[in-house]
Amino acid sequence: MTAASAGDTGGPDAMTHDAIAHYLVSAFPQVFTAHAIELTAADGGTATLTLTPGEQHLRPGGVISGPTLMMLADAAAYAALLSVSAAAKMAVTSNLNISFLRGAPAGGAIVQHATVVKRGRRLSVIVCEAETAEGTLIAHTTTTYAMPAA
Amino acid sequence: MTAASAGDTGGPDAMTHDAIAHYLVSAFPQVFTAHAIELTAADGGTATLTLTPGEQHLRPGGVISGPTLMMLADAAAYAALLSVSAAAKMAVTSNLNISFLRGAPAGGAIVQHATVVKRGRRLSVIVCEAETAEGTLIAHTTTTYAMPAA
Amino acid sequence: MTAASAGDTGGPDAMTHDAIAHYLVSAFPQVFTAHAIELTAADGGTATLTLTPGEQHLRPGGVISGPTLMMLADAAAYAALLSVSAAAKMAVTSNLNISFLRGAPAGGAIVQHATVVKRGRRLSVIVCEAETAEGTLIAHTTTTYAMPAA
Amino acid sequence: MTAASAGDTGGPDAMTHDAIAHYLVSAFPQVFTAHAIELTAADGGTATLTLTPGEQHLRPGGVISGPTLMMLADAAAYAALLSVSAAAKMAVTSNLNISFLRGAPAGGAIVQHATVVKRGRRLSVIVCEAETAEGTLIAHTTTTYAMPAA
Numbered sequence: 001m002t003a004a005s006a007g008d009t010g011g012p013d014a015m016t017h018d019a020i021a022h023y024l025v026s027a028f029p030q031v032f033t034a035h036a037i038e039l040t041a042a043d044g045g046t047a048t049l050t051l052t053p054g055e056q057h058l059r060p061g062g063v064i065s066g067p068t069l070m071m072l073a074d075a076a077a078y079a080a081l082l083s084v085s086a087a088a089k090m091a092v093t094s095n096l097n098i099s100f101l102r103g104a105p106a107g108g109a110i111v112q113h114a115t116v117v118k119r120g121r122r123l124s125v126i127v128c129e130a131e132t133a134e135g136t137l138i139a140h141t142t143t144t145y146a147m148p149a150a
Numbered sequence: 151m152t153a154a155s156a157g158d159t160g161g162p163d164a165m166t167h168d169a170i171a172h173y174l175v176s177a178f179p180q181v182f183t184a185h186a187i188e189l190t191a192a193d194g195g196t197a198t199l200t201l202t203p204g205e206q207h208l209r210p211g212g213v214i215s216g217p218t219l220m221m222l223a224d225a226a227a228y229a230a231l232l233s234v235s236a237a238a239k240m241a242v243t244s245n246l247n248i249s250f251l252r253g254a255p256a257g258g259a260i261v262q263h264a265t266v267v268k269r270g271r272r273l274s275v276i277v278c279e280a281e282t283a284e285g286t287l288i289a290h291t292t293t294t295y296a297m298p299a300a
Numbered sequence: 301m302t303a304a305s306a307g308d309t310g311g312p313d314a315m316t317h318d319a320i321a322h323y324l325v326s327a328f329p330q331v332f333t334a335h336a337i338e339l340t341a342a343d344g345g346t347a348t349l350t351l352t353p354g355e356q357h358l359r360p361g362g363v364i365s366g367p368t369l370m371m372l373a374d375a376a377a378y379a380a381l382l383s384v385s386a387a388a389k390m391a392v393t394s395n396l397n398i399s400f401l402r403g404a405p406a407g408g409a410i411v412q413h414a415t416v417v418k419r420g421r422r423l424s425v426i427v428c429e430a431e432t433a434e435g436t437l438i439a440h441t442t443t444t445y446a447m448p449a450a
Numbered sequence: 451m452t453a454a455s456a457g458d459t460g461g462p463d464a465m466t467h468d469a470i471a472h473y474l475v476s477a478f479p480q481v482f483t484a485h486a487i488e489l490t491a492a493d494g495g496t497a498t499l500t501l502t503p504g505e506q507h508l509r510p511g512g513v514i515s516g517p518t519l520m521m522l523a524d525a526a527a528y529a530a531l532l533s534v535s536a537a538a539k540m541a542v543t544s545n546l547n548i549s550f551l552r553g554a555p556a557g558g559a560i561v562q563h564a565t566v567v568k569r570g571r572r573l574s575v576i577v578c579e580a581e582t583a584e585g586t587l588i589a590h591t592t593t594t595y596a597m598p599a600a
Contacts, residue, residue: 066224095249096248103242127590251417268402272573296572330515355480359478367517396546397545
């Protein structure tokens, strides 16, 4: 992505990394606590989550499951939106499109990046990429979030 | 959908409803047992799953979470493929596109339908619709599965 | 689709078939006139367009091109929205996801159906299916339209 | 994107920029000649097309039309595949998902980038971004191409 589109920078009510991490665990324990997902970065329209896979995240063959990757992309997109504005707390996923590129074997962390490419008053679009710890691209996701009525 | 495209009918190695239900629980306990998902129908290219939501399926506001619906659509698509041919056991999701149409409040079952609209040697496409028990459409999903090498 | 979700019925400012057809040709000649697309049905949230393919619509191999089908799905979705409310004239496509199921050989018309499955104040979602004149399903598309600010 | 996923480098039968440009114009005149699209770059899994919009590319309001952007993304994805291997000549689009981020006003060129993020024996996935000449991101597209049987 070119610099001009790398992400929408945070606005006046952008949330800090710590504030986002705290909020995610308290509001979405069924995602962040239950799956031991860590917010490793969040700033100005981009966020990174790290998942250390457990049994619940695998499908036959010892590969990270599709639903795990879908949840992770959706969660990272939400975190990226919060890094732009706290108003995004009430945003909801409108559409999610995920392409699974390669199987990710269990045994290593999954690093999920998300970048807000459009932060609109009504709709936001976030591009997300999941990688292994070694940097191999596992999945590419585009999510659309409906922003709360002002 | 017109009759001609309603679904790909089962082939000679199509799995029966009972066989599919048994296989899903034994091979994917992290989905079917952990989430108490029931295969309520499976025949000739179509399948229906029913989910009775629990705490783990909700997001703030008492609404069924996006990841729950994504998992459910993906699982129903897989079941529909098995109703065409047991060879689909090794098929994997290649792409999933979900549109969330309305929030589904907790308290009622979610009925997830899936219909195979293309059963190819390499790729299959399944259209999935999630409804409340009253028939209100909650989400529309199109999934593409990569079929195992013959 | 169940009856409850078959489509959003037209509201008080729903446009008639003739009114939609006239509007489409006058406002979008580069689509409807240039491609000789006919609005064969439009009522209460559903619309049907028919395309008689010409040289410009084919790709090598004498098959209807992908861009032709994408344009047709997008146009039918818009027509279906107009059959719900004239206010949709200013709606714009936010997202489009198309799955190409089978090649459609040149020589026959393409019939493009569209059904509004969600008509929101901010976002609408339309499901579209393209078929040959014989009823063979060619493509399945889900489009999201951003509705104009009230 | 990390370096490890920036694109699949060209193989032994990768086509040169000039060879791709010549092939595209000769095989797909209804796209490249009719729309005066120029291949401005093509190498090792990435390609760039430039479109100088004309009347046929606009929708009411003087904005580049959705179908124009869909065609452009699909074409760039194909060109990027050819820069990996000439065998991709027979590849066909299986799925395309486009998110329209901002309207692009007529009067300036549209620069369409495409990067192959997965080049498989059966399926390839290409991520495409359309920008104005000033670098403003207009649309983000993920396409899946079915590769020809070996």
